[in-house]
Amino acid sequence: MSALVVVQDLVKTFGAGLTETPVLRGLNLTLQAGELSALLGPSGSGKSTLLTILGTLMQPTSGAHQMLGQDLVRATDSARTAFRNQHIGFVFQFHNLLPDFTALENVIFPAAVRAGRETGVARARGMDLLTRMGLQDRIHFPTAHLSGGQKQRVAVARALMNRPELVLADEPTGNLDRASASQVMQLIAQINKDEGTTFLISTHDEKIAALCARQLVVVDGQVEG
Amino acid sequence: MLYALKIAGRYLTASKAQTGLLVMGVAVGVFIFIFMSALIGGLAELILSRTVGDIAHVSIQAEPEDPALLLTGTPLLVQQKSTTAAANLPTATNFVPLIESLPGVRAVSPQISGSGFITHGAQVAQVSINGLMPGRESAITNLDSYVVDGTARLGAGSILIGKRLAEDLNLLLGQSVRLSSTKGIETALTVTGIYQIGAGGLDRRTAYISLGTARTLFAMPQGLTRVEIKLNDLYAADAIAPQITDLTGLTAKSWTVDGAQFLEALSAQAKTGVLLKSFALITIVIGVASALLLSTYRRRPEIGIMRAMGASQRFVVLVFVLQGALIGLMGGLLGAAMGYAALLPFPAGGQFRTGSLPIDIRQGSYGLAIALTLLGAILASIWPARAAAKVDPVEAIGQ
Ligand SMILES: Nc1ncnc2c1ncn2[C@@H]1O[C@H](COP(=O)(O)OP(=O)(O)O)[C@@H](O)[C@H]1O
Numbered sequence: 001m002s003a004l005v006v007v008q009d010l011v012k013t014f015g016a017g018l019t020e021t022p023v024l025r026g027l028n029l030t031l032q033a034g035e036l037s038a039l040l041g042p043s044g045s046g047k048s049t050l051l052t053i054l055g056t057l058m059q060p061t062s063g064a065h066q067m068l069g070q071d072l073v074r075a076t077d078s079a080r081t082a083f084r085n086q087h088i089g090f091v092f093q094f095h096n097l098l099p100d101f102t103a104l105e106n107v108i109f110p111a112a113v114r115a116g117r118e119t120g121v122a123r124a125r126g127m128d129l130l131t132r133m134g135l136q137d138r139i140h141f142p143t144a145h146l147s148g149g150q151k152q153r154v155a156v157a158r159a160l161m162n163r164p165e166l167v168l169a170d171e172p173t174g175n176l177d178r179a180s181a182s183q184v185m186q187l188i189a190q191i192n193k194d195e196g197t198t199f200l201i202s203t204h205d206e207k208i209a210a211l212c213a214r215q216l217v218v219v220d221g222q223v224e225g
Numbered sequence: 226m227l228y229a230l231k232i233a234g235r236y237l238t239a240s241k242a243q244t245g246l247l248v249m250g251v252a253v254g255v256f257i258f259i260f261m262s263a264l265i266g267g268l269a270e271l272i273l274s275r276t277v278g279d280i281a282h283v284s285i286q287a288e289p290e291d292p293a294l295l296l297t298g299t300p301l302l303v304q305q306k307s308t309t310a311a312a313n314l315p316t317a318t319n320f321v322p323l324i325e326s327l328p329g330v331r332a333v334s335p336q337i338s339g340s341g342f343i344t345h346g347a348q349v350a351q352v353s354i355n356g357l358m359p360g361r362e363s364a365i366t367n368l369d370s371y372v373v374d375g376t377a378r379l380g381a382g383s384i385l386i387g388k389r390l391a392e393d394l395n396l397l398l399g400q401s402v403r404l405s406s407t408k409g410i411e412t413a414l415t416v417t418g419i420y421q422i423g424a425g426g427l428d429r430r431t432a433y434i435s436l437g438t439a440r441t442l443f444a445m446p447q448g449l450t451r452v453e454i455k456l457n458d459l460y461a462a463d464a465i466a467p468q469i470t471d472l473t474g475l476t477a478k479s480w481t482v483d484g485a486q487f488l489e490a491l492s493a494q495a496k497t498g499v500l501l502k503s504f505a506l507i508t509i510v511i512g513v514a515s516a517l518l519l520s521t522y523r524r525r526p527e528i529g530i531m532r533a534m535g536a537s538q539r540f541v542v543l544v545f546v547l548q549g550a551l552i553g554l555m556g557g558l559l560g561a562a563m564g565y566a567a568l569l570p571f572p573a574g575g576q577f578r579t580g581s582l583p584i585d586i587r588q589g590s591y592g593l594a595i596a597l598t599l600l601g602a603i604l605a606s607i608w609p610a611r612a613a614a615k616v617d618p619v620e621a622i623g624q
């Protein structure tokens with residue numbers, strides 16, 4: 001196994017003066033390629049903050065963040081945008097899909113925005129991914145007509161579209177009933193096993209965390225485990 | 226570009242009612258633009274055709290020879306220019322074909338004019354007499370269009386008089402009159418036509434006879450008193466007048482010399498039109514900008530998702546600018562179609578019915594309206610588009 005993500009001495013502080021809130025305080029973390037990890041911690045502990053920094057959506061206050069050997073702290077906004085398009089997939093808790101598009105259109109978005117158009121190859125992969133998510137009969141459904149669990153499975157398919165090395169999922173099952181939640185988790189575990197995609201999944205559900213090979217806990221702005 | 230266009234189009238079709246209203250709003254702006262263009266253009270054309278259209282664009286006029294005053298000191302005689310014996314342009318006749326052959330010249334009217342008295346029975350009226358070349362009666366003033374009785378054609382022994390004068394003298398078509406010039410020469414003529422021009426004085430004052438009759442009447446076997454020239458483009462007068470002067474050695478005067486005020490009025494009117502059209506465009510720009518700004522607020526989470534999925538800021542800008550462009554294009558086309566349909570009942574080019582708006586359907590500036598609307602809508606969408614591109618994905622997704 002090789003190190004996919006390396007984070008050293010990561011500090012993230014929101015606000016300044018009286019409202020200064022230190023959230024991450026010198027956090028160190030290494031994710032090995034192919035790992036399926038859970039990120040635990042109480043609400044407000046900084047799980048989302050860490051995931052958005054790892055996803056290059058936010059810059060840390062200080063510290064080092066490397067992925068695939070690239071220094072992502074120093075990269076420009078457009079370089080980070082291109083990087084996350086190619087190497088990072090996201091699954092969020094809310095606001096996951098584009099509401100005016102079909103399941104397939106959502107899934108192939110990362111490929112289409114990269115190519116400038118929706119290619120046949122992308123469409124074929126999108127359909128394959130949706131089929132693997134058990135959504136073969138929902139491919140052309142407008143996302144508004146999908147259930148919560150189906151939406152999250154579409155989001156997982158989309159996160160995998162560009163074959164990223166890393167998928168960051170921020171409480172992907174937080175909004176789902178138990179059956180849907182375990183279905184989504186089983187699919188994630190299956191993909192991790194089949195394709196070796198690295199996953200980091202934040203949750204405060206111990207049962208979900210138990211499905212992951214590694215458990216990380218955010219405590220006092222640091223990661224344990 | 227193609228993919229951004231797809232997303233822009235999807236956003237517009239996703240909220241059809243809202244997009245429809247917005248496009249309608251833009252179309253109304255375009256409609257006003259087109260209507261104003263047609264009205265201002267038609268009005269200018271009407272004014273031109275009713276005024277400059279009926280006057281010479283370039284004229285060559287002999288300087289009236291003031292009779293040498295034998296008395297020094299206070300002259301006892303005050304001359305009225307129009308009643309002086311006509312001054313002569315002895316060489317002008319020879320130049321008529323030459324002037325006619327100049328590019329840009331539409332018609333040339335050689336004239337002999339002066340003053341005289343018209344007598345019918347016991348009634349006498351002072352008239353200004355204008356001798357026109359038969360066949361060219363309508364070369365300058367479109368006399369044909371003003372004739373209410375008889376014909377505008379002039380021949381030896383015929384006279385065309387105004388309706389007011391006919392009423393003053395109780396004259397009817399076909400009756401004969403006596404016309405005497407300030408030279409003291411008198412001739413009998415038959416009324417072959419009666420004309421009516423809206424503008425008051427002319428109907429009472431001017432009588433038209435043939436050039437030949439005028440020669441006799443003013444004892445002018447050669448030469449002319451005036452040459453009037455009509456051009457294809459009346460705005461070419463300032464360029465062509467000096468050309469004619471150079472060519473003939475006669476002083477040719479452009480209508481703009483005396484028509485400066487009139488030109489000013491026309492340009493003021495055109496400026497008003499530009500102002501009104503600008504307001505229509507500004508309304509369009511504000512409408513599109515505010516609608517798109519609202520849309521960027523409403524779609525913040527989606528913008529966040531797209532950015533998280535690796536859409537560049539440029540891509541987001543493109544999505545919103547293309548929405549503006551599509552709205553501008555649809556509104557422009559719809560507005561142009563509405564404008565065209567609304568202008569259809571109005572008669573084309575110059576044939577304005579009295580009492581109706583002088584609207585010229587050909588002057589709707591449809592292409593310009595569509596192009597400016599498209600441009601305006603694109604410009605209007607740049608600010609909202611940039612705001613959209615600056616949306617912080619983390620905040621927008623709000624995890
Ligand atoms: N943009 C922000 N500005 C100020 N404080 C923030 C911001 N984002 C997060 N925080 C604060 O950081 C802390 C950690 O938040 P978060 O990472 O969302 O925790 P978790 O995902 O573990 O619930 C919270 O106290 C939260 O209020």
Ligand SMILES: [Mg+2]
Nearest residue numbers: 047048170624
């Ligand atoms: Mg969170």
